[in-house]
Amino acid sequence: MAAYQLAQEALAAEFSARWAEILTAVEARELATSLTELSTQYQAAIRESAVASRTLSIAFYRLVRALETGRVIGGPGYRPGASLGSLWADFNRATGKRTGTGAREPLPVDTRNPFPAEDIGREAERAAETFRQQVADRVAKHERERPGREGSAALDDPALIAWERDFLESLKTAGSGAGGQIVQDGGRDMIHNALQNDPGAIGYYRATEGSPCYFCALMAARGAVYKSKRTAAFGAHPHCHCQAVPIFSRRYQLPDANTSFARMWREFGGGSLADWRAYYTKT
Structure with a gap:
């Protein structure tokens, strides 16, 4: 990868x-x-x-x-x-x-x-x-x-x-x-x-660069995204180097970064995207 x-x-x-x-x-x-x-x-x-x-x-x-x-x-x-x-x-x-x-x-x-x-x-x-x-x-x-x-x-x-x-x-x-x-x-x-x-194929996960922005970190925190009409888009932005990594088995293993972002999201406890941005920037 x-x-x-x-x-x-x-x-x-x-x-x-x-x-x-x-x-x-x-x-x-x-x-x-x-x-x-x-x-x-x-x-x-x-x-x-x-x-x-x-x-x-x-x-x-x-x-x-x-x-x-x-x-x-x-x-x-x-x-x-x-x-x-x-x-x-x-x-x-x-x-x-x-x-x-x-x-x-x-x-x-x-x-x-x-x-x-x-x-x-x-x-x-x-x-x-x-x-x-x-x-x-x-x-x-x-x-x-x-x-x-x-x-x-x-x-x-x-x-x-x-x-x-x-x-x-x-x-x-x-x-x-x-x-x-x-x-x-x-x-x-x-x-x-x-x-x-x-x-x-059953879905994908988002692989981020070393220090992603708050939006990409949040998207990576979702872990595996199983395919459906609702997930038929991959959000990127200028200077973004995130990639979609395909998954073909339930026995996949997420990168450490995704697991870390997921833990950070749980610790954040919920709120607006602006709140998450402030939390992510300070963490």
Whole structure:
């Protein structure tokens, strides 16, 4: 699980680095006239990393399922004669690390394809809307507030240079956070929808990063979430690295972090989300 989570985080980080590189090539005063090109590059960067996120999630889902049930599931990436050894090899390839290995005997096959079809249009719409909110709208506001925009401020004014630098940094942070969420949602949605379509799956639990926010800690405190229409969504937010880990047997074991958050929730004793946030922050 750790290797999967780290690999998904790395994909979000790669996207963030690419977005920062894209912005570095543009002068702050040229942002308003470069939005069309920036939008194209932003969406292309999201697309590339989201595809990798989905490939990784399929390899992870198929491997976890085989380890827990002794059977391999069909769908994208399935090859006849798949074994634990070949599934580990697929996962290692997707993570870029050697994380494990297994026997080479072919596994029994469940031919059903639980993985949802890639929705390129929805992803593109979401990326375009995210760019508008996190970049284009901010640039428009920035232009309205620019000191000396009528020509009274010198381009080498130290205060203006610092102001522009801080603005570019804010665009990097906002754009990478929201875009990174779309990247990881490519994998998160793939796994969560596969759970709903796979008769062999019974639910999932939320694996958090080292120091999750109060919301993610609360969601992790729920422990196993058994699949139903009511649980057909996985909440994430910008800069969130939580992942849904599929469960195929009642003999699952939760990570220590989930158990700790559950204990913390019991000790909290109930209250509003704001009360929980205050309690969690102080604990």
